[in-house]
Amino acid sequence: MSQPPGQPRLSPQFCFSFGTLRDFLRLSRSSIDDSITQNLNALVTPARTGFDPSSTSKRTPRSFAEPIDPEACQSFKEKVLFPSWKARAEVLSYCGIVATSPDPDDPEATILELEKQRDRERIVDERLDPYSGRFFPREARTQSLALLMRQERAVENIVRSRTWDVIQGRCGTSSQSWQDAMSNWEAAQKLNKGDGNPTSS
Template identity: 55%
Template sequence: MSTNHLPPPKLIPQFCFSTVALRVSRSIDDTITPQLNALLPQSKYFAGSSRSPLCTQPRQISPSSCENFKTKVLFPYWQARADVLNYCASVATSPDPDDPELVLRQVESERAKERIVDERSDPYSGCFFSKEARTEMLASTVRQERSVEGIIRMRTWKLVGERCGEDGRDWETALDEWRKASEKR
């Protein structure tokens, strides 16, 4: 099991406005098959020095290894990403005094009030589309990231279920139960 994952980022508002930074590393999910393979004893997964797989079917991982992977690696990683998205969602709904385009939007808005609207000669002259505030763009990005996160977690949980044995829970239930158990510790 790899433990060389990046530490959680320092959560400051500027972090959220970096689209690249907001797409927090998904290295656990992106490498789930090798992560799960690492939980298998080498003698069970590879035969001889050729290191060819013994079978084409994925082997079941021991229940204790699976549980340890979920509680020590997967769920904490998912929680860290959820914390980032929750923090950035709160930034998106807060006032943004450092918005570099605030003055520009205010000037555009004032100009729009002074425009002469003649919809007979130009049916679009009454339309004014102000530039979106960066907090509005951030809110949209957070919504999109949460949607992607759900899809990725569903895919990862399916692979974990195939390799560890289905336990009848969906990923949301399993993560909630882990959170509750973690709070009691």
């Protein structure tokens, strides 16, 4: 069974390294969600009776995939799928906050400020030059990150819905949505973590 990449160390530098950020999301999705059918097939217990040669003379429709033991399904969701989703959600949430925060370390901040200054000093006369009113400043890296986060959140929702449909079909679980299942798992995780902690007075 595929293993997702480990949780990256979250920092603004990680978020602004768009290639690294995209690679983490892509690898995590490809190892778990994009290969969900193979991951679920790996949960099917091999037959104890051994190979039956006559089985090759019958064609079994692909749609009748062998059902998976509910406990194996639940274990896969709790130990592999949901932690993978949570890791990606934390990255998207953290980088979303970075995208809306001040960015004093932007290496192009001085260039952006110079461009704005030049724009204020420009003489705009569209009668003499119809293009003189146009100004296309370069984007700050926070704006580029915000756009990337919007795109990745949309992709994440599509990927999760598709993965959940496959799991529902193979595991024969309830009609619970992935959002509810994930919320229940996160709530259970918080309760389990809280078990050993002394209650504050």
